[in-house]
Amino acid sequence: MKTILWATLTANGNYAQSGPDNPPTKEALADFVTHAAAAGNFIVGRRTFENLRNGGGPGSFGEVDIVLISKHAADIPGVKVVRSPQEALTYLRQKGHQTALISGGADIHNAFLEQGLVDEVVLNVAPVLEGKGLNLLIDREHYRFKHVELLGCRPLGGGVVQLHYAIGR
Ligand SMILES: NC(=O)c1ccc[n+]([C@@H]2O[C@H](COP(=O)([O-])OP(=O)(O)OC[C@H]3O[C@@H](n4cnc5c(N)ncnc54)[C@H](OP(=O)(O)O)[C@@H]3O)[C@@H](O)[C@H]2O)c1
Structure with a gap:
């Protein structure tokens, strides 16, 4: 099963943090639904x-x-609650999914990256500068850099540009 990390970055390279005053663009949301x-x-x-x-x-x-994914959350109707990234992938694999889409937030994206569980990343660069502090990291201890392969690049509209990379495990 292939894993795809889908995330939005700001134009200044930070991990985008949406809120009521700074909602995600409709173009990025539509792409997520797709x-x-x-x-x-x-x-x-x-x-x-x-x-x-x-x-x-x-x-x-x-x-x-x-x-x-939660260490403590109770069952929620219509939602599968699991305790770890690996358990999420095992569940989806057993259900026959060919692709798993990792939608965030930052802790979840970083947990999958740190554990080497990501095959591809889809990054939407949004036309906004944010002075907030989240980042996408792999593992500061063990990775100085990792080359990735560009699979695609396209504008989504509304000033959003999508970059698609293969990571290679
Ligand atoms: N840029 C983007 O594409 C994007 C996408 C989504 C969200 N966001 C932004 O990201 C922020 C929210 O992200 P966040 O990092 O605060 O929270 P998050 O990743 O959505 O959720 C964190 C919670 O997930 C559980 N968790 C995380 N890692 C785990 C692990 N390894 N094993 C088991 N459970 C784990 C824990 O839940 P328990 O505490 O219940 O154990 C943890 O408190 C918001 O600002 C939002 O706007 C951005």
Whole structure:
């Protein structure tokens, strides 16, 4: 099963943090819905899921499998709660998925990167500068750099540019 990390970066290279005053662009959201529908699933961290729910719910994802990672969260109807990135992948693999879509937030993206569980990254560069402090990191202890292969590059509209890389494990 292939794993794709889908994330939005700011124009100054930070990990984008949306909020009521700075919502994600509709173009990036539409692209996320397309990726989730194509994969048939998405994996999400507990805090991002709660933000989605407080903002009116994760929206209309139909038959898409939603996998929530949390060390402590109780069961949630319509959502599979797992305790680790590896457990999320095992669950989706056993359900027959060919692709797993890792949708964030920062802790979840970094946990998958640190554990070497990402095959491809889809990065949307949003036309915004943010003076906040989150980053996508692999593992500062063991990686000085890692070359990746550019698979594609396209504008999504609204000033968003999408970059698609293969990481190679
Ligand atoms: N740029 C983007 O593409 C993007 C996408 C989504 C969200 N965001 C932004 O990211 C921020 C939220 O991200 P976040 O890092 O605060 O939270 P998050 O990654 O959504 O969720 C963190 C929670 O996930 C669980 N978790 C994380 N790693 C785990 C592991 N290895 N094993 C088991 N459970 C694990 C823990 O839940 P428990 O505490 O319940 O154990 C942890 O508190 C927001 O600012 C949001 O706007 C950005």
